[in-house]
Amino acid sequence: MSNTPAIQFDDVTKQFGDVTALHGLDLTVEQGEIYGFLGPNGAGKSTAINILLDFLPPTAGDVTVLGHDAQAESATIREHIGVLPDAFRPYERLTGRQHLDFAIESKNADDDPEELLDRVGILGAADRKAGGYSKGMTQRLVLAMALVGNPELIILDEPSTGLDPNGALEMREIILEENRRGATIFFSSHILEQVEAICDRVGILRDGRLVAENSISDLQAQTNSESVLTVAVSAVTDESVAAVQSVDGVTNVQTTGADELVVKLDANSKFSVLEAIDATGVEVRDFDTDEESLEDLFSAYTNGKVTAE
Numbered sequence: 001m002s003n004t005p006a007i008q009f010d011d012v013t014k015q016f017g018d019v020t021a022l023h024g025l026d027l028t029v030e031q032g033e034i035y036g037f038l039g040p041n042g043a044g045k046s047t048a049i050n051i052l053l054d055f056l057p058p059t060a061g062d063v064t065v066l067g068h069d070a071q072a073e074s075a076t077i078r079e080h081i082g083v084l085p086d087a088f089r090p091y092e093r094l095t096g097r098q099h100l101d102f103a104i105e106s107k108n109a110d111d112d113p114e115e116l117l118d119r120v121g122i123l124g125a126a127d128r129k130a131g132g133y134s135k136g137m138t139q140r141l142v143l144a145m146a147l148v149g150n151p152e153l154i155i156l157d158e159p160s161t162g163l164d165p166n167g168a169l170e171m172r173e174i175i176l177e178e179n180r181r182g183a184t185i186f187f188s189s190h191i192l193e194q195v196e197a198i199c200d201r202v203g204i205l206r207d208g209r210l211v212a213e214n215s216i217s218d219l220q221a222q223t224n225s226e227s228v229l230t231v232a233v234s235a236v237t238d239e240s241v242a243a244v245q246s247v248d249g250v251t252n253v254q255t256t257g258a259d260e261l262v263v264k265l266d267a268n269s270k271f272s273v274l275e276a277i278d279a280t281g282v283e284v285r286d287f288d289t290d291e292e293s294l295e296d297l298f299s300a301y302t303n304g305k306v307t308a309e
């Protein structure tokens with residue numbers, strides 16, 4: 001892998017009339033990273049992503065993707081990246097399989113559409129028209145399209161929209177597999193919880209400026225990182241409780257009724273707990289975390305009470 005950054009914003013400003021959406025943004029994502037791009041509504045995340053995909057020109061500054069100029073060489077860039085856009089509308093009358101065929105053809109790739117549809121869990125709906133897909137199924141379809149051609153960089157704009165808890169877990173597994181294969185992941189979200197569970201590093205954008213950039217572990221070191229995870233399950237079994245107790249980072253497990261586990265744990269262990277429950281054959285129906293400290297830190301950054309060092 002070369003040392004060329006996967007993404008580089010160099011002093012990028014974007015103005016829409018009187019509104020300055022990005023103020024001299026500097027941001028570098030190295031190859032092989034999973035980078036979380038966080039910020040509240042209106043912070044400028046979509047504007048930054050639209051500039052790097054050449055949907056918008058910057059007012060000033062330069063953006064490169066895998067060493068190529070985002071504006072002058074966007075066609076080359078497209079051959080090497082996969083994108084899960086924020087608000088993708090499928091072609092109502094085409095089936096899931098036809099969407100994949102189209103994505104494979106336009107990338108000159110040789111993927112097997114069935115294998116990709118299976119990987120995202122919608123092979124059974126391959127021959128149904130995508131107009132009838134649920135939100136979560138559509139999101140899975142778009143993810144399959146983003147994986148076509150083993151992209152070097154995958155850009156995910158608010159990827160968990162519409163996914164149920166199992167869908168979010170599966171998406172996380174796929175992102176990690178892609179990263180192990182060598183892909184860089186750039187993941188935008190306004191929800192801290194989604195990003196911290198998976199990213200190596202996060203950048204927090206506010207009013208078009210990067211107000212913090214840190215590894216998740218450094219962010220957590222600034223807080224008291226113990227959290228409480230509440231998991232609604234199909235049934236509490238001795239085996240599932242024992243499985244949760246044996247996960248690294250878990251300090252306490254309690255059951256409330258026949259279908260809820262309350263787990264005290266290190267914030268990093270959340271998904272390992274959900275996976276451990278799943279592995280015992282008990283279904284995870286929903287989960288919720290109470291992580292005031294990290295959330296407080298995030299809101300302090302995004303509300304402007306803390307500024308970057």
Ligand SMILES: Nc1ncnc2c1ncn2[C@@H]1O[C@H](COP(=O)(O)OP(=O)(O)OP(=O)(O)O)[C@@H](O)[C@H]1O
Nearest residue numbers: 016019021039040041042043044045046047048190
């Ligand atoms: N086409 C446009 N014309 C005028 N203003 C725009 C345009 N696109 C974005 N903006 C403004 O730029 C700022 C940044 O918007 P942007 O959509 O990039 O934020 P965001 O972080 O993606 O927000 P969200 O999480 O709500 O999607 C906002 O003030 C927005 O109103």
